[in-house]
Amino acid sequence: MTHAASTTSVAPAAAIRSARPRSFVRVEALPGTAAARRKAVSRAVGEGDLIKVRHGLYYRGAKTRYGMTGPSTVEVAFEALGRKGVGPAGFSAAREWSLTTQVPPALHLAALKPAKDLPGIKLTVRSNLDRVGLTYKEIALVELLRDPEVYVEHGWEALVDAVVLADAAREARIGKLLAVASGERDVATRVNAARLGTELEARSAARPTAA
Numbered sequence: 001m002t003h004a005a006s007t008t009s010v011a012p013a014a015a016i017r018s019a020r021p022r023s024f025v026r027v028e029a030l031p032g033t034a035a036a037r038r039k040a041v042s043r044a045v046g047e048g049d050l051i052k053v054r055h056g057l058y059y060r061g062a063k064t065r066y067g068m069t070g071p072s073t074v075e076v077a078f079e080a081l082g083r084k085g086v087g088p089a090g091f092s093a094a095r096e097w098s099l100t101t102q103v104p105p106a107l108h109l110a111a112l113k114p115a116k117d118l119p120g121i122k123l124t125v126r127s128n129l130d131r132v133g134l135t136y137k138e139i140a141l142v143e144l145l146r147d148p149e150v151y152v153e154h155g156w157e158a159l160v161d162a163v164v165l166a167d168a169a170r171e172a173r174i175g176k177l178l179a180v181a182s183g184e185r186d187v188a189t190r191v192n193a194a195r196l197g198t199e200l201e202a203r204s205a206a207r208p209t210a211a
Contacts, residue, residue: 012040016060024071024079025050033092054080054117071118073104073107081123085112085131087139089124096140097162101153108144109143130180137166138177145181145192160199167200174200 010018011205012032019025030037044050049070050058051070057079061069071079077086089110095101108122112131115123115130144151144159152159166172179191 012037013043016040016044016047017061020060021060022069022071023060024053025060027056027058047179054119077107077109077111077121078120080115080118081109081111081113083136085126085129085134087109087131087134087136088142088183090122090141091151092141093143094153097159097166099152099154099162100157110139112208126184128180128184130183134177134180135172138172138180141172142181142184142185142189142193143175145196146186147188147194160196160203163196163200164203164209 004014010031012030013208015030016025025041027037027041030040032040037106043059045052048063048068050060051068053059053071061071062121063069087110088108090108091100091102091104092108094102094103102124106120106122108124110112110124110126110131112126112129113118114125131142140175141163148156148159162177163174167174178197184190184193
């Protein structure tokens with residue numbers, strides 16, 4: 001979460017010092033003139049009080065004997081893109097569901113808006129606004145339905161097994177995400193969503209009922 005003092009009477013350097021550990025600092029949110037903000041940020045970086053993340057965005061981590069801790073790649077993504085409608089794609093989606101041992105060279109995310117200068121992140125923009133109502137993990141499954149043969153290491157049945165387990169553990173709202181997937185522009189996603197829904201219904205019907 002971005003944090004900086006909001007009163008213009010506070011100097012930019014003081015606002016930086018007052019920022020909570022493990023929080024982001026946006027240059028534009030600091031008090032003072034543009035020149036004063038830039039100078040304060042530059043000095044804070046030089047003194048080890050801030051880490052530059054991308055243009056205009058810095059991070060105040062926790063200080064350790066080895067230096068200041070940095071943000072995770074996911075934290076940077078959420079700060080730049082927001083949390084709504086953002087989730088992993090490709091092999092990153094498969095890893096979120098523990099369906100591959102492949103380690104992608106960068107975190108692959110799908111989002112509803114573009115962003116530049118995101119280190120360590122490969123960004124794909126999607127257009128289905130209904131994704132706003134899904135969680136990070138649920139979006140990952142919608143993305144996997146685009147091409148499960150490529151991303152799921154042990155095939156379709158492994159995907160179905162993982163979905164059944166997640167549904168039982170209430171880790172994902174399967175009905176909701178399948179409804180969102182049915183509205184995707186990608187034809188394969190819609191077809192695979194319908195297939196998954198049918199197989200889940202068949203498994204549920206075949207499950208023994210309590211006496």
